[in-house]
Amino acid sequence: xxxxxxxxxxxxxxxxxxxxxxxxxxxxxxxxxxxxxxxxxxxxxxxxxxxxxxxxxxxxxxxxxxxxxxxxxxxxxxxxxxxxxxxxxxxxxxxxxxxxxxxxxxxxxxxxxx
Amino acid sequence: xxxxxxxxxxxxxxxxxxxxxxxxxxxxxxxxxxxxxxxxxxxxxxxxxxxxxxxxxxxxxxxxxxxxxxxxxxxxxxxxxxxxxxxxxxxxxxxxxxxxxxxxxxxxxxxxxx
Numbered sequence: 001x002x003x004x005x006x007x008x009x010x011x012x013x014x015x016x017x018x019x020x021x022x023x024x025x026x027x028x029x030x031x032x033x034x035x036x037x038x039x040x041x042x043x044x045x046x047x048x049x050x051x052x053x054x055x056x057x058x059x060x061x062x063x064x065x066x067x068x069x070x071x072x073x074x075x076x077x078x079x080x081x082x083x084x085x086x087x088x089x090x091x092x093x094x095x096x097x098x099x100x101x102x103x104x105x106x107x108x109x110x111x112x113x114x
Numbered sequence: 115x116x117x118x119x120x121x122x123x124x125x126x127x128x129x130x131x132x133x134x135x136x137x138x139x140x141x142x143x144x145x146x147x148x149x150x151x152x153x154x155x156x157x158x159x160x161x162x163x164x165x166x167x168x169x170x171x172x173x174x175x176x177x178x179x180x181x182x183x184x185x186x187x188x189x190x191x192x193x194x195x196x197x198x199x200x201x202x203x204x205x206x207x208x209x210x211x212x213x214x215x216x217x218x219x220x221x222x223x224x225x226x227x228x
Contacts, residue, residue, distance in 0.1 A: 032214050043219035051214050099164055100145050100208050100215055104156035
C-alpha cells in the first residue's frame with residue numbers, strides 16, 4: 001500500500017527566510033503527487049501537483065516543489081516566506097490509474113515569526 | 115458558484131445517536147469523497163463515489179454509510195455514533211475520477227461525540 005511521510009511535524013521560520021517542507025512517498029511506481037495547504041479552521045486548498053514531465057513544478061502563492069524519483073521525495077519550497085503562509089501543509093499521493101483516492105501525510109505545521 | 119458546501123459546521127452528538135453530514139457541490143463533478151481529519155493522522159478516506167449510484171469504501175469506512183442519488187449530493191451517515199468518531203469531516207469533489215484531477219474541499223464539519 002502506498003504511504004506518505006512528512007518527517008517534520010512543526011517548523012518555525014522567520015518572515016523573509018526560505019522554506020523547505022519534506023515529503024517522502026512509498027509506492028511501486030510514480031504516483032500523482034500533491035501539496036495542499038490548510039489555514040486554521042478552513043478546508044484544504046491545492047498548492048501544486050505533479051503527474052509527469054518537468055520535475056520542478058510551480059504552484060500558487062510562490063510555492064514550488066521538486067520531484068526526485070531516486071529519493072522518492074516531493075519537497076515543497078518557497079524562497080521567501082510571508083506571515084500569511086502560516087498554516088498546515090499536507091503532501092498527498094494518488095495511485096496512477098485508480099480513482100482519485102488521496103493518501104495524505106500527517107502534515108507539517110508552519111509557524112512564521114516576524 | 116458556491117463550490118463544495120457542507121452542513122452543519124459543528125455538531126454535538128451523544129453516543130448511539132445517528133446523524134447525516136451533508137455535502138453538495140455545484141460544479142457537476144463526478145467524483146466525490148469523504149475524509150476525516152484527526153490530530154497527528156492527516157486526512158483519511160472514508161468513502162468515495164465516481165458517479166451517481168456508485169460508491170465504494172476507503173481506508174476507514176466502518177461506522178459510516180453513504181449514498182449518491184444525484185451528481186450534486188453525497189451525504190455521510192453515522193448510524194450509531196461513537197466517541198471514536200469525534201473528528202473533523204471534509205467532503206471533496208473532482209471533475210476527474212482517474213486521479214489527476216484537482217480535488218476541491220469543503221470547509222469541514224466538526225463533530226463531537228460524547
